[in-house]
Amino acid sequence: MSTHTNTYPQGDAFNASLKTRYRVATIWQFAFLSALLIAILALTALLYNVVDGAFGYVAYDYKKDPATFTPIPVNELTKEDLLVILKENLSSGAYNKLENEQKLETRTQGELYTLFLERLVQIDTKATWSMTDSLFRSAEIRAEAAEKYPDAQLEFRSWLTPQFLTTPMSSKAEFAGVRTAVLGSLWLVGIAILFALPVGVGAAIYLQEYAPKNWLTNIIQTNINNLAGVPSIVYGMLGLAVFVRTMEALTSGSAFGVTDSNGRTVLSAGLTMGILVLPLIIINAQEAIKAVPDSLRQAAFGVGATRWQTVWYHVLPNALPGILTGSILAISRALGETAPLIVVGASTFISLDPNGPFSKFTALPIQIYQWTTRPQSEFHAIAASAIIVLLVLLLTLNATAILLRNRFQRKW
Amino acid sequence: MKEEALDLKTAKAQSFRQIDLRKKTRLGEGTIQALLFLTGILSIFTTIAIVYELGKEAMLFFADPDVTLVKFFTMTRWQPGIGEYGIVALVSATLTTSAIAISIALPLGLASAIYLSEYASPKARSVLKPILEILAGIPTVVYGYFALLFVTPILKSIFGDGIQVYNMLSAGLVMGIMILPLIASMSEDALSAVPRALREGAYAMGATKLETSMQVVVPAALSGIGAAVIVGISRAVGETMIVAVAAGAGPNFSFNPLDAAETMTGHIARISGGDLSYNTIDYTSLFAIALMLFLVTLVLNLISQWVVNRFRERYE
Numbered sequence: 001m002s003t004h005t006n007t008y009p010q011g012d013a014f015n016a017s018l019k020t021r022y023r024v025a026t027i028w029q030f031a032f033l034s035a036l037l038i039a040i041l042a043l044t045a046l047l048y049n050v051v052d053g054a055f056g057y058v059a060y061d062y063k064k065d066p067a068t069f070t071p072i073p074v075n076e077l078t079k080e081d082l083l084v085i086l087k088e089n090l091s092s093g094a095y096n097k098l099e100n101e102q103k104l105e106t107r108t109q110g111e112l113y114t115l116f117l118e119r120l121v122q123i124d125t126k127a128t129w130s131m132t133d134s135l136f137r138s139a140e141i142r143a144e145a146a147e148k149y150p151d152a153q154l155e156f157r158s159w160l161t162p163q164f165l166t167t168p169m170s171s172k173a174e175f176a177g178v179r180t181a182v183l184g185s186l187w188l189v190g191i192a193i194l195f196a197l198p199v200g201v202g203a204a205i206y207l208q209e210y211a212p213k214n215w216l217t218n219i220i221q222t223n224i225n226n227l228a229g230v231p232s233i234v235y236g237m238l239g240l241a242v243f244v245r246t247m248e249a250l251t252s253g254s255a256f257g258v259t260d261s262n263g264r265t266v267l268s269a270g271l272t273m274g275i276l277v278l279p280l281i282i283i284n285a286q287e288a289i290k291a292v293p294d295s296l297r298q299a300a301f302g303v304g305a306t307r308w309q310t311v312w313y314h315v316l317p318n319a320l321p322g323i324l325t326g327s328i329l330a331i332s333r334a335l336g337e338t339a340p341l342i343v344v345g346a347s348t349f350i351s352l353d354p355n356g357p358f359s360k361f362t363a364l365p366i367q368i369y370q371w372t373t374r375p376q377s378e379f380h381a382i383a384a385s386a387i388i389v390l391l392v393l394l395l396t397l398n399a400t401a402i403l404l405r406n407r408f409q410r411k412w
Numbered sequence: 413m414k415e416e417a418l419d420l421k422t423a424k425a426q427s428f429r430q431i432d433l434r435k436k437t438r439l440g441e442g443t444i445q446a447l448l449f450l451t452g453i454l455s456i457f458t459t460i461a462i463v464y465e466l467g468k469e470a471m472l473f474f475a476d477p478d479v480t481l482v483k484f485f486t487m488t489r490w491q492p493g494i495g496e497y498g499i500v501a502l503v504s505a506t507l508t509t510s511a512i513a514i515s516i517a518l519p520l521g522l523a524s525a526i527y528l529s530e531y532a533s534p535k536a537r538s539v540l541k542p543i544l545e546i547l548a549g550i551p552t553v554v555y556g557y558f559a560l561l562f563v564t565p566i567l568k569s570i571f572g573d574g575i576q577v578y579n580m581l582s583a584g585l586v587m588g589i590m591i592l593p594l595i596a597s598m599s600e601d602a603l604s605a606v607p608r609a610l611r612e613g614a615y616a617m618g619a620t621k622l623e624t625s626m627q628v629v630v631p632a633a634l635s636g637i638g639a640a641v642i643v644g645i646s647r648a649v650g651e652t653m654i655v656a657v658a659a660g661a662g663p664n665f666s667f668n669p670l671d672a673a674e675t676m677t678g679h680i681a682r683i684s685g686g687d688l689s690y691n692t693i694d695y696t697s698l699f700a701i702a703l704m705l706f707l708v709t710l711v712l713n714l715i716s717q718w719v720v721n722r723f724r725e726r727y728e
Binding site for chain 1: 438440441444445447448449450451452453454455456458459461462465466468469519520521522523524526527528531540543544546547549550551552553554555556557558560561562589592593596620621622623626643646647649650651652653656657677680681684685690698699702705706709710712713714717
C-alpha cells in the first residue's frame with residue numbers, strides 16, 4: 001500500500017459513482033440536443049408565423065353598394081361595362097390621371113375591376129383572422145363576423161397573389177403590391193454588386209497574390225475584418241453623409257441634367273450597400289484564392305508567365321466558383337438589409353417603378369418594415385406576404401450558391 | 413570527325429534565340445498592380461471616411477455650447493430638440509436588450525456547438541447545421557415581424573397588463589435567437605480545432621464523454637468561445653431592425669425588460685426615417701450616437717481578435 005491517501009473512490013464506491021457519472025452524462029447530452037431543438041423550434045415558429053399571417057379569413061365591406069353603379073352582378077362585369085362605369089362615375093380629374101398613366105382601354109379586365117373596387121366601391125376591411133384560426137375556428141369566426149359586422153362579407157383570402165407581385169404600392173392594403181419594392185431591391189443589389197464585386201475581388205487578389213508581408217498589409221487585413229463587424233446602420237450614416245449629402249450633385253444626377261431629384265436615390269443606396277458588402281466579398285474571395293494550390297502558380301511562373309498572367313489565366317478561373325458563391329451570399333445580405341436604407345432615405349410611399357440610377361426608390365425590406373409597424377391587421381397580412389416573397393428570393397439565391405459550390409468545387 | 417561534331421554543336425547553339433533574362437519594366441503589369449493596390453487600400457479609406465464623417469458631425473453636436481460631455485454621459489433623458497442630451501437613456505435600452513439576447517444566445521449557442529462538435533453523427537450534423545445556417549440567413553426585419561406579432565402576444569398572455577405592447581423583453585429574446593447561430597458556428601469552429609489526441613487522452617483516463625467535453629475540450633477552446641461571445645455582443649449592440657420594430661419608439665431610461673424603450677440603433681432608424689434637415693441638432697446628434705456605436709463595436713471586435721490570438725492554445 002502506498003503511504004499517501006488516495007481520494008479517488010475504489011471498488012464498489014467507484015462502480016456506484018460510475019453509474020452516476022454516466023447518468024449525468026446522458027442528461028447533459030439531452031440538454032445539449034435540446035438547445036438545437038429550441039433553435040429548430042424557433043425557426044419553425046418564425047416560418048409558421050409568417051405563413052399564418054399571409055392567409056386567412058377577411059371580413060370586408062363596401063363603402064358604396066356596387067348596385068348603385070350598375071345593375072349587373074359584380075362578377076359578371078365585362079371590360080366594356082367597367083370602362084363605361086369608370087368613365088361615368090370617376091371625377092374627370094381622376095379619370096384623366098389614370099388615362100395618363102396608362103390608357104384605360106389597354107388595361108385588362110382584372111385591372112379595371114381592381115380600379116372599380118378601389119376607386120368607386122371602396123372596399124373597407126373590417127377584420128382579418130390568421131390562417132390557423134380560419135382553419136380550425138371557422139364556425140366561431142363566422143358567428144363573430146355576423147354579429148360584429150352584419151353588412152360585411154367574409155371570405156378566405158390568400159394575401160399573396162400573382163397581383164400582389166405585379167401591382168405597385170398603394171395606400172390601401174387590399175390593393176397594395178410589391179412590384180415597386182422588388183424592382184427597387186433589384187436596382188439596389190445590381191448597383192451594389194457592380195461596385196463591390198470588381199473592387200472586392202481586386203482587393204482579394206492584391207492581398208493574396210501581390211501584397212508584401214509588412215505592416216501596411218497587416219493593417220489592411222485587420223481593417224477588413226473589423227469592417228465586417230461594423231453595424232449596418234453605421235454604414236447607413238456613412239452613406240447619408242457621403243453619398244446623399246456631400247456627393248449630392250453626382251448621386252442626384254443634377255450633374256448629368258436630372259433635375260427632379262435629391263441625393264436620396266437608388267444610386268446612393270446601392271453604393272452604400274456596396275460598401276457594406278465589400279468586406280464580405282473580399283473575405284470570401286480571399287478564401288477562394290487561398291484554396292488554389294501553389295503548384296499551379298509555380299507551374300505558370302515556370303513557363304515564364306508574369307504575375308498578372310498567372311493570376312488571370314490560372315488562379316482566377318480556379319477560384320471563380322468560390323468567388324461566385326461569396327458574391328451570392330453578399331447579394332442575399334444586401335437584399336435583406338434594412339437599416340442602412342432607412343437612414344439613406346428610401347421613400348416609404350412610391351408607386352412609380354424605378355427607371356434609372358437617379359430615381360427615388362423603395363425596397364422589399366423597407367416595405368416589410370413599414371407594413372409591420374402599421375397598427376391595422378390587413379397591413380400585417382401584406383407584410384407577411386412580402387416576407388414570403390423575400391424569403392423565397394433569398395432561398396433561391398442560397399440554393400444557387402450551394403449548387404454552384406457542389407458543382408464546381410474541386411479538391412486539390 | 414570530332415571537329416565536325418563540334419561545329420554542329422556551335423551551329424545549333426547559335427540557332428537558339430538569345431533571351432534577355434534581366435528584369436524588364438512592364439507597363440501593363442505595373443498599372444494592374446497599382447490598380448489592385450488601390451482596391452486593397454479602399455477599405456482603409458472606408459474606415460477613415462466613417463471616422464471622419466461621424467467625427468465631423470459629432471464635433472458639430474458637441475460644439476453646441478449647450479451640449480457638454482457631462483450632460484451627455486449623466487443626464488437620463490434624451491431629447492436634443494429641447495436641450496436634453498443624456499445618451500444614457502438610449503444606452504440603457506441597448507444594454508438591456510443586448511443582455512437578454514446574450515443570456516439566451518450564449519447557453520443555447522454553446523450547447524448547440526458542443527452537441528454538433530462532440531456528439532452529433534456526421535449524418536445528424538449534415539441535417540442540423542443547415543438549419544442553423546437558415547436561421548442565420550433570415551433578414552433581421554423578418555425577426556422584427558416575428559418579435560412584434562408572435563413573441564409579444566405570447567408575452568402579453570403571460571404577463572398581462574404588466575407588459576407594454578412594445579417591450580425590450582420581446583426584442584431581446586428574438587435578438588438572442590438571431591445571434592444564436594453566430595455563437596454556435598464560431599464556438600463549433602473553436603471546438604473542432606481542438607486536436608483529437610486530447611479527447612483520446614481523456615477517454616484513456618476513463619473520462620465519460622461529458623467529462624471529456626466539459627473539462628478538456630471546452631477549456632481548450634475557451635479563447636474561441638470567448639471571441640464568439642464578444643462578437644455576439646457586438647452584433648447585439650449594433651442590431652437595428654428587431655429593436656426598431658419591437659422594442660419601442662421613444663427614449664426611456666429603464667432597465668425593466670417589460671418596459672418600452674428605444675436603443676441607440678432604434679433611435680437613429682426612427683429619427684432618420686423622417687424628413688431630417690441637415691445642420692440641425694437632431695441631425696448632428698444622430699452622428700454622435702453612431703460614433704459611439706462604431707467605437708463600441710470596434711473595441712469589441714478588436715478585443716475578440718486579440719483574445720483569439722493571445723489565448724489560442726497552439727497544438728503543433
